[in-house]
Amino acid sequence: xxxxxxxxxxxxxxxxxxxxxxxxxxxxxxxxxxxxxxxxxxxxxxxxxxxxxxxxxxxxxxxxxxxxxxxxxxxxxxxxxxxxxxxxxxxxxxxxxxxxxxxxxxxxxxxxxxxxxxxxxxxxxxxxxxxxxxxxxxxxxxxxxxxxxxxxxxxxxxxxxxxxxxxxxxxxxxxxxxxxxxxxxxxxxxxxxxxxxxxxxxxxxxxxxxxxxxxxxxxxxxxxxxxxxxxxxxxxxxxxxxxxxxxxxxxxxxxxxxxxxxxxxxxxxxxxxxxxxxxxxxxxxxxxxxxxxxxxxxxxxxxxxxxxxxxxxxxxxxxxxxxxxxxxxxxxxxxxxxxxxxxx
Amino acid sequence: xxxxxxxxxxxxxxxxxxxxxxxxxxxxxxxxxxxxxxxxxxxxxxxxxxxxxxxxxxxxxxxxxxxxxxxxxxxxxxxxxxxxxxxxxxxxxxxxxxxxxxxxxxxxxxxxxxxxxxxxxxxxxxxxxxxxxxxxxxxxxxxxxxxxxxxxxxxxxxxxxxxxxxxxxxxxxxxxxxxxxxxxxxxxxxxxxxxxxxxxxxxxxxxxxxxxxxxxxxxxxxxxxxxxxxxxxxxxxxxxxxxxxxxxxxxxxxxxxxxxxxxxxxxxxxxxxxxxxxxxxxxxxxxxxxxxxxxxxxxxxxxxxxxxxxxxxxxxxxxxxxxxxxxxxxxxxxxxxxxxxxxxxxxxxxxxxxxxxxxxxxxxxxxxxxxxxxxxxxxxxxxxxxxxxxxxxxxxxxxxxxxxxxxxxxxxxxxxxxxxxxxxxxxxxxxxxxxxxxxxxxxxxxxxxxxxxxxxxxxxxxxxxxxxxxxxxxxxxxxxxxxxxxxxxxxxxx
Numbered sequence: 001x002x003x004x005x006x007x008x009x010x011x012x013x014x015x016x017x018x019x020x021x022x023x024x025x026x027x028x029x030x031x032x033x034x035x036x037x038x039x040x041x042x043x044x045x046x047x048x049x050x051x052x053x054x055x056x057x058x059x060x061x062x063x064x065x066x067x068x069x070x071x072x073x074x075x076x077x078x079x080x081x082x083x084x085x086x087x088x089x090x091x092x093x094x095x096x097x098x099x100x101x102x103x104x105x106x107x108x109x110x111x112x113x114x115x116x117x118x119x120x121x122x123x124x125x126x127x128x129x130x131x132x133x134x135x136x137x138x139x140x141x142x143x144x145x146x147x148x149x150x151x152x153x154x155x156x157x158x159x160x161x162x163x164x165x166x167x168x169x170x171x172x173x174x175x176x177x178x179x180x181x182x183x184x185x186x187x188x189x190x191x192x193x194x195x196x197x198x199x200x201x202x203x204x205x206x207x208x209x210x211x212x213x214x215x216x217x218x219x220x221x222x223x224x225x226x227x228x229x230x231x232x233x234x235x236x237x238x239x240x241x242x243x244x245x246x247x248x249x250x251x252x253x254x255x256x257x258x259x260x261x262x263x264x265x266x267x268x269x270x271x272x273x274x275x276x277x278x279x280x281x282x283x284x285x286x287x288x289x290x291x292x293x294x295x296x297x298x299x300x301x302x303x304x305x306x307x308x309x310x311x312x313x314x315x316x317x318x319x320x321x322x323x324x325x326x327x328x329x330x331x332x333x334x335x336x337x338x339x340x341x342x343x344x
Numbered sequence: 345x346x347x348x349x350x351x352x353x354x355x356x357x358x359x360x361x362x363x364x365x366x367x368x369x370x371x372x373x374x375x376x377x378x379x380x381x382x383x384x385x386x387x388x389x390x391x392x393x394x395x396x397x398x399x400x401x402x403x404x405x406x407x408x409x410x411x412x413x414x415x416x417x418x419x420x421x422x423x424x425x426x427x428x429x430x431x432x433x434x435x436x437x438x439x440x441x442x443x444x445x446x447x448x449x450x451x452x453x454x455x456x457x458x459x460x461x462x463x464x465x466x467x468x469x470x471x472x473x474x475x476x477x478x479x480x481x482x483x484x485x486x487x488x489x490x491x492x493x494x495x496x497x498x499x500x501x502x503x504x505x506x507x508x509x510x511x512x513x514x515x516x517x518x519x520x521x522x523x524x525x526x527x528x529x530x531x532x533x534x535x536x537x538x539x540x541x542x543x544x545x546x547x548x549x550x551x552x553x554x555x556x557x558x559x560x561x562x563x564x565x566x567x568x569x570x571x572x573x574x575x576x577x578x579x580x581x582x583x584x585x586x587x588x589x590x591x592x593x594x595x596x597x598x599x600x601x602x603x604x605x606x607x608x609x610x611x612x613x614x615x616x617x618x619x620x621x622x623x624x625x626x627x628x629x630x631x632x633x634x635x636x637x638x639x640x641x642x643x644x645x646x647x648x649x650x651x652x653x654x655x656x657x658x659x660x661x662x663x664x665x666x667x668x669x670x671x672x673x674x675x676x677x678x679x680x681x682x683x684x685x686x687x688x689x690x691x692x693x694x695x696x697x698x699x700x701x702x703x704x705x706x707x708x709x710x711x712x713x714x715x716x717x718x719x720x721x722x723x724x725x726x727x728x729x730x731x732x733x734x735x736x737x738x739x740x741x742x743x744x745x746x747x748x749x750x751x752x753x754x755x756x757x758x759x760x761x762x763x764x765x766x767x768x769x770x771x772x773x774x775x776x777x778x779x780x781x782x783x784x785x786x787x788x789x790x791x792x793x794x795x796x797x798x799x800x801x802x803x804x805x806x807x808x809x810x811x812x813x814x815x816x817x818x819x820x821x822x823x824x825x826x827x828x829x830x831x832x833x834x835x836x837x838x
Contacts, residue, residue, distance in 0.1 A: 204710045215688040222685045223700045224671040
């Protein structure tokens with residue numbers, strides 16, 4: 001009787017842990033890193049301003065990661081997110097230039113308008129990807145790599161490689177605002193999108209179908225799912241996320257350029273895998289991806305607080321973290337017996 | 345008494361708290377055809393893996409050619425002449441027949457350069473051993489299941505083989521191919537090679553094996569000469585239950601057919617096929633693997649739409665151009681390959697049950713109604729007696745029989761009029777098979793129209809009221825199940 005009582009909470013904990021192993025590991029890593037920073041660089045990291053800066057920086061690639069996550073749940077990938085982001089931000093930058101008057105002001109409706117248009121452009125580009133993947137059966141990695149190049153190519157042709165700026169500063173100032181002087185607008189946009197996608201994945205029919213499609217496209221077909229339409233919707237959502245990421249880049253740099261954020265393509269894939277999304281499809285939670293985004297941002301910002309560590313090391317450290325997580329995954333996923341023994 | 349080739353004595357094996365084998369003894373002599381039978385989870389596979397060195401036993405030992413081992417490695421097993429042919433045959437589909445055959449010996453000889461002539465000689469020699477005629481330059485991926493199996497057998501024989509273990513070798517074979525396989529097994533026997541044949545198909549056990557061993561829940565329940573075994577004993581040993589055969593007799597047939605095919609055809613796969621199914625009826629369609637039976641099933645469900653002729657649902661002509669149209673007309677399809685087509689293996693039992701009806705389980709505009717969803721899941725888990733402690737567990741945790749119930753549940757949840765089942769009990773153990781047949785007969789009584797496509801003739805005869813035989817894309821016979829027998833059906837099939 002005694003033993004039963006002690007076993008039950010342990011078993012419950014075991015279940016809680018094993019259901020969301022990725023989450024717990026990421027939380028653990030974040031805590032370890034926060035403690036390390038607290039010991040070594042407390043005053044230079046733990047300030048409101050620093051957290052606000054981080055919260056304004058990560059949404060640009062965070063939004064793109066959300067899109068990549070959706071595609072990866074279906075067993076695909078979206079490597080065109082940066083291309084979509086830049087094409088959207090360049091087109092919107094041109095529009096903002098048109099709307100900017102002589103005194104450097106834009107009309108009040110300009111910002112909502114560019115956001116609505118950006119969502120539309122992102123959706124259209126995403127649908128293009130979705131059609132390539134579903135109707136023409138091009139492997140997603142190739143289809144989106146190709147379309148990403150195409151979008152970047154359009155950007156280059158439009159801008160001749162120059163930055164597009166000289167539009168009203170009001171746009172950047174608005175997006176860089178802090179609500180109640182506390183919460184960056186970028187973060188709000190990210191949170192809204194993250195909640196929307198969380199809702200889609202866990203509370204709607206669409207989410208269930210997405211996971212099922214990612215698990216087995218054949219079984220999905222034999223169960224009567226409209227797989228083509230599902231894929232097109234997924235890539236469309238990814239396009240919308242990427243376009244919003246582009247709009248935040250436009251604000252953060254106060255300009256748009258064809259080669260902004262080129263490192264984000266790979267970074268998004270890293271984040272999504274780090275967040276526990278199975279690259280084969282069918283598995284993955286938004287909570288993991290959000291934690292992975294936060295972890296990477298904190299790692300990078302924290303490392304910047306060490307003047308002796310050059311920013312050239314950052315790729316090295318990210319690569320190291322990713323491989324470490326993969327190796328940890330291998331051990332925890334493949335040796336349940338080992339884990340059970342410990343639990344006993 | 346001949347010396348035994350292999351003896352396994354008092355083998356124990358357990359996995360994380362589950363006793364897979366309890367004091368199992370097993371013996372096989374040179375040139376003996378021995379059948380190892382048992383339900384899923386009875387420990388057959390574990391025993392094979394211990395013999396072939398994949399697992400090491402917790403206790404007990406093995407004797408091979410008089411030498412005793414407490415455990416062996418896979419390499420030692422191969423050196424001792426043990427070859428296992430698994431269900432997937434472990435062939436490389438993207439290589440040619442020749443490459444597949446020569447690959448192992450090339451590797452074993454540590455050759456680094458390819459000598460096509462030598463490879464061809466090796467391959468020719470290998471296929472000649474079993475008189476297997478095949479184009480050596482064909483890609484293995486393009487061959488039929490039976491041909492792949494022959495390649496696996498040829499490959500196994502390239503070593504100094506004394507014992508070949510075949511894991512359910514007949515699962516995906518047609519009758520003719522099974523015949524052919526049995527002939528080869530008999531030839532191997534003449535050459536003194538022992539065959540351990542894993543199967544749970546009764547007729548095969550009787551036909552081919554001299555001796556049998558039956559496991560149930562990890563324990564040896566019976567072993568001996570097959571001549572002393574009969575169907576009833578076999579089922580009893582396998583399941584520990586006694587079964588009554590229940591021939592299906594239709595009641596409440598509807599006046600008009602619920603589904604009808606009129607002269608349907610598709611690109612040379614089948615032509616001019618006509619039949620009708622009434623509510624309350626179970627129609628059987630049988631034929632060899634290449635008779636067009638599967639294509640016909642796929643066309644009813646809209647995966648491969650028909651090109652000529654017409655389908656009628658409840659008297660109205662319907663163009664079934666996609667699975668969605670089929671489902672919209674209340675037609676469901678239980679596919680041939682449960683694992684890849686029927687189920688989302690790594691997803692939960694719950695989601696697998698509701699996936700096809702999920703659009704109806706909403707509050708509004710695509711938002712899931714969790715209450716409705718869990719009510720549906722509970723209903724079907726109970727109704728079909730799916731054995732699971734928690735419907736949120738992944739599908740792959742279940743046995744074949746329970747998995748097939750999930751596929752059934754998925755379709756029954758859609759309120760169908762017509763259910764097409766392609767091989768409803770393939771890879772399902774005897775107990776579950778019996779239960780599934782019971783479910784199907786009950787469904788017919790409740791007014792569903794069922795079409796069973798199967799080459800398991802006892803299954804067709806037991807469950808169907810009418811049997812159509814397909815051959816080379818045409819229906820060649822239409823009989824009442826009560827007025828025919830296996831022999832007659834076979835004569836039409838071949």
